[in-house]
Amino acid sequence: MNMKLGNLVQDQWIFGSGAGNVLTNAVDGEPVAHITSDGLDFADILHHARRVGGANLRRLTFHERGEMLKALAVYLMEHKQEFYALSSATGATRADSWVDIDGGISTLFVYSGKGRREMPNDHVYLDGPPEQISKNGTFTAQHIFTPKLGAAVHINAFNFPCWGMLEKLAPTLLAGVPAIVKPASSTAYLTELMVRRINASGILPDGALQLICGSVGDLFDHLNCQDTIAFTGSKKTAEFLQQHSKVVSESVAFTAETDSLNASILGPDAIPGTPEFDLYIKEVTREMTSKAGQKCTAIRRIIAPAAIAGEVLEALSSALANIRIGNPQNEDVNMGPLASQGQRDEVRQRVAELSQESKLIYGGGDDFAVIDANAQKGAFFMPTLLHCEKPLTSATVHSVEAFGPVSTVLPYDNLEDAIELSRLGGGSLAQSIFTNDNKVARELVLGTAAYHGRMLVINRNCAAESTGHGSPLPHLVHGGPGRAGGGEEMGGIRGVLHYMQRTAIQGSPETLTAIGHRWIKGADQRDPGVHPFRKTFEQLEIGDTLVTDSRQVTLDDIQHFAEFTGDNFYAHTDEVAAAKNPFFEGRVAHGYLILSFAAGLFVDPDFGPVLANYGVDDLRFAKPVNYGDTLQVRLCCKQKTLRAGTGYGEVRWDSEVSNQNGDVVAQYDVLTMVATDEHWASVN
Numbered sequence: 133m134n135m136k137l138g139n140l141v142q143d144q145w146i147f148g149s150g151a152g153n154v155l156t157n158a159v160d161g162e163p164v165a166h167i168t169s170d171g172l173d174f175a176d177i178l179h180h181a182r183r184v185g186g187a188n189l190r191r192l193t194f195h196e197r198g199e200m201l202k203a204l205a206v207y208l209m210e211h212k213q214e215f216y217a218l219s220s221a222t223g224a225t226r227a228d229s230w231v232d233i234d235g236g237i238s239t240l241f242v243y244s245g246k247g248r249r250e251m252p253n254d255h256v257y258l259d260g261p262p263e264q265i266s267k268n269g270t271f272t273a274q275h276i277f278t279p280k281l282g283a284a285v286h287i288n289a290f291n292f293p294c295w296g297m298l299e300k301l302a303p304t305l306l307a308g309v310p311a312i313v314k315p316a317s318s319t320a321y322l323t324e325l326m327v328r329r330i331n332a333s334g335i336l337p338d339g340a341l342q343l344i345c346g347s348v349g350d351l352f353d354h355l356n357c358q359d360t361i362a363f364t365g366s367k368k369t370a371e372f373l374q375q376h377s378k379v380v381s382e383s384v385a386f387t388a389e390t391d392s393l394n395a396s397i398l399g400p401d402a403i404p405g406t407p408e409f410d411l412y413i414k415e416v417t418r419e420m421t422s423k424a425g426q427k428c429t430a431i432r433r434i435i436a437p438a439a440i441a442g443e444v445l446e447a448l449s450s451a452l453a454n455i456r457i458g459n460p461q462n463e464d465v466n467m468g469p470l471a472s473q474g475q476r477d478e479v480r481q482r483v484a485e486l487s488q489e490s491k492l493i494y495g496g497g498d499d500f501a502v503i504d505a506n507a508q509k510g511a512f513f514m515p516t517l518l519h520c521e522k523p524l525t526s527a528t529v530h531s532v533e534a535f536g537p538v539s540t541v542l543p544y545d546n547l548e549d550a551i552e553l554s555r556l557g558g559g560s561l562a563q564s565i566f567t568n569d570n571k572v573a574r575e576l577v578l579g580t581a582a583y584h585g586r587m588l589v590i591n592r593n594c595a596a597e598s599t600g601h602g603s604p605l606p607h608l609v610h611g612g613p614g615r616a617g618g619g620e621e622m623g624g625i626r627g628v629l630h631y632m633q634r635t636a637i638q639g640s641p642e643t644l645t646a647i648g649h650r651w652i653k654g655a656d657q658r659d660p661g662v663h664p665f666r667k668t669f670e671q672l673e674i675g676d677t678l679v680t681d682s683r684q685v686t687l688d689d690i691q692h693f694a695e696f697t698g699d700n701f702y703a704h705t706d707e708v709a710a711a712k713n714p715f716f717e718g719r720v721a722h723g724y725l726i727l728s729f730a731a732g733l734f735v736d737p738d739f740g741p742v743l744a745n746y747g748v749d750d751l752r753f754a755k756p757v758n759y760g761d762t763l764q765v766r767l768c769c770k771q772k773t774l775r776a777g778t779g780y781g782e783v784r785w786d787s788e789v790s791n792q793n794g795d796v797v798a799q800y801d802v803l804t805m806v807a808t809d810e811h812w813a814s815v816n
Contacts, residue, residue, distance in 0.1 A: 274644045
């Protein structure tokens with residue numbers, strides 16, 4: 133295959149002018165594709181994203197965007213073998229491709245589910261509860277998130293041409309923001325193939341996704357304050373882009389994931405013969421050789437007790453000797469080449485620099501056998517292990533990253549030294565700790581967490597289910613301080629909010645209720661005319677309120693509840709002991725007795741549109757209830773979330789239980805599933 137890569141611009145495939153640069157197969161050095169973006173109008177690309185893509189995405193609710201991501205994930209899964217076939221040209225083994233391709237697609241699935249579970253079926257995301265800022269509650273405030281009205285520019289690295297795009301794309305599209313993707317050139321042919329399939333699916337609306345294969349030209353000259361940049365690559369390039377005049381003058385949001393000298397610490401208890409020692413050797417070996425070490429999260433610094441450094445070096449050398457290097461399409465191979473010969477040459481140079489202060493223990497040479505390939509024609513590099521005897525005074529081992537199958541053992545004498553060695557890396561994406569001593573784990577975590585974006589503590593109890601040192605997960609933040617770029621990606625809904633603007637809205641409770649579609653105390657409450665549990669999801673309106681009859685709590689009620697449930701806590705059963713408690717004057721009703729009586733007051737017992745109660749949120753008991761007190765409930769429809777295609781929606785009710793003096797004794801949200809018109813009609 134030797135083709136010219138296309139650019140998806142303004143919903144059309146356009147080839148850049150000129151022959152472009154040649155991209156080669158990492159295995160045999162043969163041409164794979166030509167790449168160029170010359171001649172593209174980058175101002176028009178941004179304009180199309182903002183005007184067409186953004187408008188189309190913002191018409192959809194969070195749930196509709198989540199369904200869109202799910203449909204896209206299903207579609208890509210159906211075509212993944214095509215991606216696997218091309219992925220081997222990047223040097224990826226089948227296992228490497230699984231991380232890149234299936235891992236990327238799974239990120240779409242995760243964000244689809246999180247969007248539909250954790251975000252409203254609406255266009256506004258509410259950030260926390262209302263802020264009460266006035267005495268009488270007529271003037272209040274609410275923080276909200278809305279999509280930025282610009283474009284997200286994604287600049288990705290070469291090592292994960294599929295996952296690198298999809299892990300940024302999923303939260304961006306869920307936020308309602310269009311993306312302009314610029315993959316790293318050396319493996320852009322795989323990204324381009326996936327974007328072609330995405331475009332052919334017709335699942336994304338017009339303008340939601342554009343692709344630039346090649347340089348971004350003068351794109352940055354046309355950025356504004358509504359745009360966002362998400363960058364993965366070298367620290368040097370990130371700093372150059374962050375200093376662009378438009379990025380500075382427009383305060384363009386910029387998140388970076390850059391160089392990372394990730395460390396893994398072997399605890400002093402994890403001596404040879406322990407499960408933790410064996411797990412450590414296995415994990416370091418995997419991290420050094422997976423993706424041929426071309427992972428931003430790979431272990432570069434092996435921090436181990438000085439007393440067993442020799443055993444660590446011996447065990448790792450033995451494990452690395454079993455790694456079979458060669459053509460990644462061969463099933464006997466478990467490590468392929470680097471992504472390009474240029475990348476191989478750069479790793480060679482970095483190893484030479486590291487060798488100035490470290491001793492070469494294993495690998496590092498050019499004379500080694502490869503399976504089913506030519507070592508000279510491909511971009512192969514042998515796994516390489518070094519040993520730095522004085523790591524606390526070394527400069528290169530904490531500053532030079534060989535982005536390949538290269539790592540250095542750094543011995544430490546005590547935990548203070550281990551912590552200092554960890555910090556000397558200047559900030560990383562991931563650090564792991566292998567220990568079965570929880571006191572050691574706590575000391576190392578508290579001493580080093582500020583320098584790392586993600587940390588794993590591995591022992592014999594969790595290793596079997598561990599996702600591994602180098603596996604970023606869509607649920608967790610991916611990023612890190614210092615030389616790692618200072619940014620964050622993914623992290624569940626946190627990643628979505630990066631592409632949205634948080635705004636503090638002030639006004640009357642009724643106005644803020646109308647904006648956020650969540651009832652705020654002080655807003656209008658309406659008599660629904662019938663019991664609200666007799667209304668379907670569509671018939672219910674936010675603000676529909678039921679005020680119940682009253683019920684007195686007797687001493688017999690409290691005694692019966694204690695005997696019936698077995699909750700004989702002294703405050704409910706012993707008058708003298710209860711009076712000694714500073715919160716009570718004598719025996720009081722159980723909190724759950726109050727909730728039970730409240731339910732008895734507001735529940736409509738007959739078969740109706742309310743299908744089930746599935747929870748209670750934010751429960752607080754504000755004041756004790758004594759026997760002789762009278763309870764009454766105010767139940768207000770607070771928020772509605774339609775679950776499309778299920779026949780029901782979720783309704784959140786603001787519940788307030790008061791005593792005979794009007795004092796609130798309990799507050800909470802009741803969560804129910806309520807039938808839609810269509811479902812209710814089908815069962816009646």
